[in-house]
Amino acid sequence: MITLTNVSKRYGTKKALDHVNLELTPGKLIGLVGENGSGKSTTLKLIAGLNHPTNGEVRVNGEKVTRKIADSVSYLSELDEYYRFFTVKRSIEFQSSQFKDFDKEKAYEILKFMKLDPNDKLKHLSKGNRGRLKIVLSLARNVPVILMDEPFSGLDPMVRNSIVKGLISFIDLEKQLVLITTHEIREVENILDEVVAIKAGSIIGHHNVEELREQKQMGIVDWMTEVYE
Amino acid sequence: MADIFHSSQPIYQQLAERMKKQIIRGELAPGDKLPSVRETGIEVSVNPNTVQRTYRELESMHIVESRRGQGTFVTEDEGVLESIREEMKTELMTTFFQGMHEMGYTNEEIERGLIDFLNEKGEQKG
Structure with missing residues (x-):
């Protein structure tokens, strides 16, 4: 369970988030959507404990978020931040040394699913395969919360598709909450339980996706177009 | 594969229609075990929670029945x-x-x- 209560975040004079209230419940795949600079990444970083709210409170499973929240939150950055001279295998070993809950067996299972070679060096991997590896490292942790910042960004359709299938295959919706920011709404249209729209630092909508379809005959793209106007 | 569903109608209903057709065509025969929720989710690229709802929907129509600990099966009631x-x-x-x-x-x-x-x-x- 993630709760943001009256959260604001300023960078200098720039307001990144403005009085945000949000409650996300476990067992769901939730999409955080909005244009560039709307506050998506800031929201994720606040939940991951990588950044602190200027005002308000962020809690994960009742616990107030600090850097220590990394024990129960897996965070996938939108940046390529792994050591380029590592092999795939070494990256897995490294991640495993950093997190007690890292499940190596699961990591190799996802690796196989993503058709990655453990002996390849990261600097020789294509952008798509680096994207796949990030998914491996992020999903192999047994944690209640998984945060993914733009996992599809800049990747070709084949890779995006393998990431979608990877998510369906390896997240445990009995226990885990997955929050994902993305521009590629069509990619996630069929896999999201809920969608949260954010604009200029404010949450402008939060819906169960199947309810949108049932009650308003709208897909996520239609709904986004409506609320964003 | 994402294109097999319309984004403006509930996916669980569309998937139920799709599976009903498979059953009527005999692709899934009476007594057959349905793939697991996750397997179906991977096949059609749909959230397992949604697939779960489809299975419940088909069950409420008595087209399939779930047997505790064994899975979900196509009804044998012709x-x-x-x-x-x-x-x-x-x-x-x-x-x-x-x-x-x-x-x-x-x-x-x-x-x-x-x-x-x-x-x-x-x-x-x-």
């Missing part, structure tokens, strides 16, 4: 399957006749049209 088959036929025909009537076709014209169409196409499918 009566249920026959009535679903009839129901889906009626649904499709209703849409067809509505469309034809909207264009001003009389029942006689429709009947003649159908016979001509069938004679031309024979039993060939699609």
